[in-house]
Amino acid sequence: MNDKPDWTGSRLEVEVGSAAHGGHCVARHEGRVVFVRHALPGETVVVEITEDKGGGFCRGDAVEVRSAAAGRVTPPCPLADPARGTRRCGGCDWQHADGETQLELKSSVVTEQLRRIAGIDHPVEVRALPGGLLRWRSRARTAVDGEGRPGFRVHRSHEVIPITDCPITMEAAVGAVTSRDWSPDSEVEVTQDVDDEVHVTAHTRDPRRGRVKRASQRVQGGEFAREEAVGRSWNVSAHGFWQVHPAAADAFAATVARMAATPFGGTAWDLYAGVGLFASVLAEQVGPAGAVLAVESARSAVRDATANLSDLPQVGFRSGPVEKVLGGRDLGAADPDVVVLDPPRKGAGREVVEAISARRPTRIVHVACDPAALARDVGLFVEQGYRLGEIEAFDAFPMTHHVESLALLERDVDYAE
Numbered sequence: 001m002n003d004k005p006d007w008t009g010s011r012l013e014v015e016v017g018s019a020a021h022g023g024h025c026v027a028r029h030e031g032r033v034v035f036v037r038h039a040l041p042g043e044t045v046v047v048e049i050t051e052d053k054g055g056g057f058c059r060g061d062a063v064e065v066r067s068a069a070a071g072r073v074t075p076p077c078p079l080a081d082p083a084r085g086t087r088r089c090g091g092c093d094w095q096h097a098d099g100e101t102q103l104e105l106k107s108s109v110v111t112e113q114l115r116r117i118a119g120i121d122h123p124v125e126v127r128a129l130p131g132g133l134l135r136w137r138s139r140a141r142t143a144v145d146g147e148g149r150p151g152f153r154v155h156r157s158h159e160v161i162p163i164t165d166c167p168i169t170m171e172a173a174v175g176a177v178t179s180r181d182w183s184p185d186s187e188v189e190v191t192q193d194v195d196d197e198v199h200v201t202a203h204t205r206d207p208r209r210g211r212v213k214r215a216s217q218r219v220q221g222g223e224f225a226r227e228e229a230v231g232r233s234w235n236v237s238a239h240g241f242w243q244v245h246p247a248a249a250d251a252f253a254a255t256v257a258r259m260a261a262t263p264f265g266g267t268a269w270d271l272y273a274g275v276g277l278f279a280s281v282l283a284e285q286v287g288p289a290g291a292v293l294a295v296e297s298a299r300s301a302v303r304d305a306t307a308n309l310s311d312l313p314q315v316g317f318r319s320g321p322v323e324k325v326l327g328g329r330d331l332g333a334a335d336p337d338v339v340v341l342d343p344p345r346k347g348a349g350r351e352v353v354e355a356i357s358a359r360r361p362t363r364i365v366h367v368a369c370d371p372a373a374l375a376r377d378v379g380l381f382v383e384q385g386y387r388l389g390e391i392e393a394f395d396a397f398p399m400t401h402h403v404e405s406l407a408l409l410e411r412d413v414d415y416a417e
């Protein structure tokens, strides 16, 4: 039986330890672990407990800094200020850290996740992308409160804090969202594309089902957002997947190209292909005599990819979940030389890792936006006989805890095969 007191709502002074996955730092109080938001390693803070897991760990927000770390700054957004108590925007975890400190925190988290989850000692250094810490976000989904005001949710809560700005979001995008009222309790999606055209779609609540309907109404902009990367122009369905940071697509594609190094005339797979960004790079490497198979589950993305890559006949598309397509028969006869996979946040998982490994590609490039998922999948590939060659990591989401890592996994070629 748990006889520990419930600390929810209490304020405790703690010494803050290292950064943990998810934008917290770890502290201890009376033998219990407290995950503290908006603190920095080495600080002494007063934390208000927002969640007590009953005998296990607690979560809380730093509400007063008694001794600040050297990297602490005043958050540019008032919604991330400790003076607000625990009613802070849930979006930005590291606004109170300067840019260099954010890179150090993210580097330590990626390195630690690899060590803890995959048992691999491989120090990772996260690099900044050009463009600074503010106004980089080209895509956002905002909530709307009961009075029709757009906003963001409090961390781990349904409460919506109305916004008049969001300093990490591009100016025209945030202006399009904040300049009007919306249907109460709806959601608004916004995209600012490379031409600075803003696309806005409202998703309204279905009162019968008590959740936001998938049916949506375009309020501003066109069907497609135009983007540019790898020297090409891309048409992406206005709220379809495209990298959120404007410098990310080129940086990731260049890294994929370098790590993949697919032989001319070879075969490559681009799994979770989106609108075909990495498939285009692989297609250039294999040339007209090679083959690239792009697999993607969202039908609109496959449609966009097919149109975007119509000049690259060596790219073939399969529409459907990767786990199903890899289990099917229409993958083509040739085993891939190289596989690139860029799964959603939860990672690819054992079934997909085993299906890829069974085809014995020489090189695998794993692109991950979550360090824990990266470590899980890397560990699974290592179980299948691959070794971690290198990792390049980018801060494609400044001010938040998110970080993008690209890992190269290699298998020694056995020429007797």
Ligand SMILES: C[S@@+](CC[C@H](N)C(=O)[O-])C[C@H]1O[C@@H](n2cnc3c(N)ncnc32)[C@H](O)[C@@H]1O
Pocket: 241, 242, 243, 271, 272, 273, 274, 275, 276, 277, 278, 295, 296, 297, 298, 301, 320, 321, 322, 323, 342, 343, 344
């Ligand atoms: C992180 S995005 C990567 C897109 C692309 N590589 C890029 O950089 O633009 C992940 C993509 O995987 C797709 N996806 C999610 N789950 C999938 C699944 N089980 N099978 C295939 N595609 C999936 C999503 O629709 C999304 O386009």
